[in-house]
Amino acid sequence: MKVIIWIIIIALIVSLVSTIWPLFLILAILFVAWKLYETYYYKSPAFIAVKQRIDTYINDCNELNRHIESLKDTTLISNRTDYGDASYKDSSHWDYKRKHLQGQKYATNVHNCSRTVCDNARKKPFEYVCKYFGIKATEETLANYESILNNFEAAEDGKISIQTEKKKILDSIQNDVPILIKKFSSKKLEKKLGFEEVDMSTAYFPKYIFKYISSGGNASTECDVIMDIDNLNRFILFLSEKIKFNKSVAGQRALMTSKLRQRIKERDGFICKQCGASVQQEPNLLLEIDHIIPVSKGGLTTEDNLQTLCWRCNRKKGNKIN
Known part of the structure; x- marks a missing residue:
């Protein structure tokens, strides 16, 4: 009985392969033909002429892109005391259970704290950021955060500008690019023309992190205060109110x-x-x-x-x- 079942299964597999094989062959031929066509087009005089015509505009676009990336490269302020570096090792035999301790971070923007501090930071983020990261409400601090906000706002505006400018350049060559290239090779077209990749994410917004890890290392909570455009605006107003309370000149500006x-x-x-x-x-x-x-x-x-x-x-x- 088992032999008969195996004979039937093998017969079905052979039948299926013989049916699908011509389709695989056709797809493989089409794929190779497409790659040859794509390679030929990007080396053709027609494409080179299009690229040369818009080369100045692409360079300007890429320059703007690099400027935007430089604006994003801003670090947060933290005036915490530097107590130096040390090496710590837990040699207990049950260390393997402490999964959260293995990924524990020590950085200027991370405060390892109790569960209570972590929970309270969620309710009063600005108060706790100032308290635990050593940020004082002074004219200099306020000016620094205003500068960070100014850079980030310009970067966000720039992302919109560069996308619009890029679209305008690509639209200007629509009639000069074969329809198949536009439809199936749009990303490669942009790269071959010389466009640098534009990062449209907001992952660059820095954050202050409050992190609690239990002594056993198996439980943890985290509160992230992300300094995006909205939070930076509100933090600047928060600092200014503190400065006004201290009767600082900066509070009046x-x-x-x-x-x-x-x-x-x-x-x-x-x-x-x-x-x-x-x-x-x-x-x-x-x-x-x-x-x-x-x-x-x-x-x-x-x-x-x-x-x-x-x-x-x-x-x-x-x-x-x-």
Whole structure:
């Protein structure tokens, strides 16, 4: 009986393979033909001509992309005392059970604490960030967080600008690219044209972490205070209220919030105060807010010390007084 069943199974497999095999062969031939066509097109004079025609625009787009990435590269402030490094080893035979201890982190943005502190940090995140990460409500601290917010807002604006500009460039060559390449090779087309990859994620927003791990290492809770645009705006207002309470001069000045950034752009007519470029001429132009006298040189966030610059002029200016 078993022999008969095996004979039937083998017969079915042979029948199925003989039916599917021609389909596999056809698909393989089509795949090879497509790869040959794709390779030929990207080496063809027609493609090279298209690439050369838009090369300047692509380089400008890539420059903007690199500028956006540099704006994202901002670290959070933490004034915690540095007590040095040490090596610790648990040599107990049951150490293997302590799964949460194996992934325990020690970093400037991580505070290992009790469960109570972790729970309370969720209810009053800004209070606990200041307390446990050594952040004092001073003019200098406020200026630093305003600078972080300004960079992150420009980066978020820039992501939209670069995507729109990229689409505009690709739309301009739609009639010059074969339909099959547009439909089945769009990502490769962008790469072959020279576009650098644009990161549209928000993973770069830094965070303060409160982490509790039980002594046995088998239970843990974590509270993450992510400093995204919304939280940075609110944290700046939180710090300013503390400073006002301390009767600091900085409490009386303007705060570099999203509203103020927009107000300065509107005041300057959405025009770069240095080169005169405007969103009217370049609809996808990235405009940034610059401190005329940099914060590092004593400049305050006051409306008369702020100006609108395009990203190119702002990058050239750097930390100079202009």
